Amino acid sequence: MLIGLNFTLGGTLELVQRLAKEGEIDYCELLIDNFLQVPPSELRDAFACPIGLHIMFSKFLESDAAYLESMAERLREYIDVLKPLYISDHLARFTHKGRTLYHLAELDYPNEYHHVRQRVDWWQEKLGQRLYLENYPSIMDGGHDAPEFFERLVQDTGAGVLFDASNAVCAQLNCGLGLDRWLNVIDSTTHFHVAGYSLSILEPKVVLDTHDVELSPETLAFLTRYKDHFDKPNATMTYERDENIEYDDIVSDLRKLRAIFGHPKGGTQ
Ligand SMILES: [Fe+2]
Known part of the structure; x- marks a missing residue:
């Protein structure tokens, strides 16, 4: 299992470079939207890791x-130069009846399937790449339809799932969706996310995918229990951290992941 860290804003560049140099991470995941003004070759040269x-x-x-055609054209320049390990995107709603939502909303899976399938086919074709699509940290009961939706989508479109293990834990805590319901999805993919989550400030309290704290015991137990399903050749697991970014805290979580999955072949033990 390759273990990586997300790189979202320029301010953490030195931290990411240091983690790569010290062997704490094997790759980094760029939130590419934030770097579309940086020439692809500069991004390539900034990182010694994949x-x-x-x-x-x-x-x-x-x-x-x-809009999408122009974005795809730009993204293809980055894909050509950076030769990424994978390309991922989100399956969620950003607007409702023309209004931009403050938080992304979960899809109405049964009613949106055909539209989503068509769009995934089209977007993959424009990017010229297989896309890995991330699962949502469900809050409401509609989340129960997510695992079968992703299984069907993978079969019909050839897309992959960027399976976020802690999003699945959020869904379990919020709406009781069993973690074992995701086993077929986990088996089908090689790209994963994991992060800390927190309780919402507002009532009623729900568990939110906040990327601001250490990994929970529930998440670590999930990874440990299904280790053999997650771990496979060329698999990646990105640790996401967007708040409270402290070097030692991040290293501590990365090492918990290493303790479960070990180092990739050829890495240091
Ligand atoms: Fe994620």
């Missing part, structure tokens, strides 16, 4: 074709 590309704001289920 790179994954995570797309946040294509909003490919909602955006118009001209």
Whole structure:
């Protein structure tokens, strides 16, 4: 299992470079939307490690074709130069009846399947790449439809799932969706996310995918229990941290992941 860290803003560049140099991470995942003003070759030269590309704001289920075509053209330049380990995007709603939502909303899986399938086919074709699509940290009962939705989508479109293990734990805590329901999805993919989560400030309290604290015991137990399902050749697990970014805290969590999965072949023991 390759273990990586997300790189979202320029301010953490030195931290990511140091983690790579010290062997704490094997790759880093760029939130590519934030770096589309940086020439691809500069990004390539900034990192001595391999790179994954995570797309946040294509909003490919909602955006118009001209916007997406122009974004795809730009992204293909980065794909050509960076030769990423994978490219991922989000399956979520960013707007409702024309209004931008403050938080991304979960899809209405049964009713949106055909639209999503069509869009995934189209977006993969524009990017010229297999896409890995991330599962949502469900809050409401509709989350129970997610595992079968992803299984069907993978079969019909050839897309992969960027399976976020802690998002699945959030869904379990919020709406009781069993972690074992995801086993087929975990078996089908090689790219994973993991992060800390926190309780919402507002009532009723729900568990939110906040990337601001250490990994929970529930998440670590999930990874340990299904280790053999997660771990496979060329598999990647990105540790996401966007708040309270302290070197020692991040290293501590990365080492917990190493303790479960070990070092990739050829890495230091
Ligand atoms: Fe994630």
